[in-house]
Amino acid sequence: MATQPTRITDIGPPNYEQFLHPVIKKNYGKWKYHESLAPGVLCHVSETGERIYTVRAGSSRLLSIQTIRVYADLADKYSGGYLRFTSRNNVEFLLDNPDNIEPLKKDLAAAGFPVGGTQNAISNIVHTQGWVHCHSSATDASGIVKAVMDALCDRFTQQNLPAKLRIALACCLNMCGAVHCSDIAILGIHRRAPKVNHDNLKKVCEIPTVIASCPTGAIRSATVDGKPSVEVIEAQCMYCGNCYTVCPAMPLNDPENDGLSIWVGGKVSNARSAPRFSKLAIPFIPNNPPRWPEVVKAVVNIVEVYARNARKYERVGEWIDRIGWPKFFELTGIEFTRYHIDDFKNAGLTYARSTHLKF
Numbered sequence: 200m201a202t203q204p205t206r207i208t209d210i211g212p213p214n215y216e217q218f219l220h221p222v223i224k225k226n227y228g229k230w231k232y233h234e235s236l237a238p239g240v241l242c243h244v245s246e247t248g249e250r251i252y253t254v255r256a257g258s259s260r261l262l263s264i265q266t267i268r269v270y271a272d273l274a275d276k277y278s279g280g281y282l283r284f285t286s287r288n289n290v291e292f293l294l295d296n297p298d299n300i301e302p303l304k305k306d307l308a309a310a311g312f313p314v315g316g317t318q319n320a321i322s323n324i325v326h327t328q329g330w331v332h333c334h335s336s337a338t339d340a341s342g343i344v345k346a347v348m349d350a351l352c353d354r355f356t357q358q359n360l361p362a363k364l365r366i367a368l369a370c371c372l373n374m375c376g377a378v379h380c381s382d383i384a385i386l387g388i389h390r391r392a393p394k395v396n397h398d399n400l401k402k403v404c405e406i407p408t409v410i411a412s413c414p415t416g417a418i419r420s421a422t423v424d425g426k427p428s429v430e431v432i433e434a435q436c437m438y439c440g441n442c443y444t445v446c447p448a449m450p451l452n453d454p455e456n457d458g459l460s461i462w463v464g465g466k467v468s469n470a471r472s473a474p475r476f477s478k479l480a481i482p483f484i485p486n487n488p489p490r491w492p493e494v495v496k497a498v499v500n501i502v503e504v505y506a507r508n509a510r511k512y513e514r515v516g517e518w519i520d521r522i523g524w525p526k527f528f529e530l531t532g533i534e535f536t537r538y539h540i541d542d543f544k545n546a547g548l549t550y551a552r553s554t555h556l557k558f
C-alpha cells in the first residue's frame with residue numbers, strides 16, 4: 200500500500216495503517232469479491248488469492264471494561280488479536296485461518312454474543328447516548344434498543360428478510376444516530392419549547408450566544424422583572440435543544456410531553472435507487488421505561504409486514520415506493536394523521552444526496 204507521509208506531530212489519532220490485519224495490509228486495494236459463508240460470517244478474496252474471514256457479533260453498544268476484555272481475549276485466541284467495530288456497533292473478528300471460525304462462534308455464543316447481522320438480516324441497532332449521557336435527550340437509547348433487539352434477535356442471527364434491514368435510534372432530532380437514513384428509525388422527540396429560568400439565565404449564559412444558537416430565530420431578548428433575559432416564540436421553535444446546549448437555564452426536558460416517533464424508508468446505499476431520507480410513520484409514542492413495549496410492538500409490526508410483503512432485494516423504502524404509502528398504512532395498520540402531511544417548505548427534494556448524476 201502507498202507509504203504514508205511521516206507525521207511531524209502527535210496531534211490527532213494514530214495512523215490506522217499500523218492496526219490493519221497483515222492480510223488486509225498486504226492486499227490493500229486488491230480485493231476482488233466477497234462471499235457470505237453463513238449468517239455473520241464473510242470471506243473476502245483478494246486478486247492474489249489470499250482470503251480474510253470475518254465473524255460478526257452483536258455488541259451491547261455501551262461496553263464495560265469486562266466486555267472489552269472478553270472481546271480482546273477472544274481476538275488473542277482466534278484472530279491474532281485483530282478485531283474492529285462497525286458503524287452499527289457490531290464487533291468483527293478478522294481471521295486468516297478458517298478452522299478458527301466455528302470455535303470462535305461457539306465461544307461467542309457461550310459469552311452471550313449472537314453472531315449474525317450480515318446480508319439480508321437486521322444488523323445491530325446503532326443508537327445515541329440517551330438518558331445515560333446527553334442533556335437534550337427526549338428518551339433513552341440503549342434501553343429501548345435492548346428491548347427491540349431482544350424481540351428481533353432471530354432476525355439478526357438468521358438471513359430470512361427480503362433484503363438488509365437497518366434500524367437506528369436517536370434520542371432527539373439532532374440525530375447523532377443517523378436515523379434519517381435507516382430503514383426503520385426510532386427518534387426521540389420533544390413537544391414543548393424550552394422553559395426559561397429567568398433568575399439563573401444571566402448568571403450562567405451569555406444572551407447574544409443564546410439568541411445566536413437558535414437555528415429558526417425563535418429566541419428574542421426580553422426584560423423580565425427588570426432583569427435582562429430572553430423569550431421563546433413557541434410557534435417558531437422546532438424543539439432542537441440547541442439553546443439548552445449553550446445555556447443550562449433553558450431546559451427542554453418534559454416528562455409528560457417527551458416521547459418517541461417512528462420513521463421508515465431511509466437508506467444510505469445507492470444500489471438500485473438513490474439514497475433517501477426516512478419518512479414519518481408514527482408521530483408519537485409516550486416513554487414507557489424500562490422495556491418500552493409500545494415501541495417494540497410498533498417496530499416488530501413494521502418488520503414483520505415488510506418481511507411478508509416485500510420482494511427479494513427490496514429495501515423498506517423501495518417496497519413502499521412500489522406499493523404506495525396508502526397501502527403501507529393499510530398493511531401495517533398504522534393510523535394516518537394530520538402529522539403525516541409534510542407542509543415544511545425546504546430544498547430537501549432538490550439537494551443532491553447521492554453519487555448519481557443528473558443530466
Ligand code: SF4
Pocket residue numbers: 327328329333334335336337369370371372373374375376
Ligand atoms: Fe444528545 Fe440528541 Fe445526540 Fe441524543 S441524538 S445524544 S439527545 S444530541
Ligand code: SF4
Pocket residue numbers: 392393412413414415416417418431435436437438439440441442443451
Ligand atoms: Fe430555538 Fe431549538 Fe431552542 Fe427551540 S429548542 S428555541 S428551535 S434553539
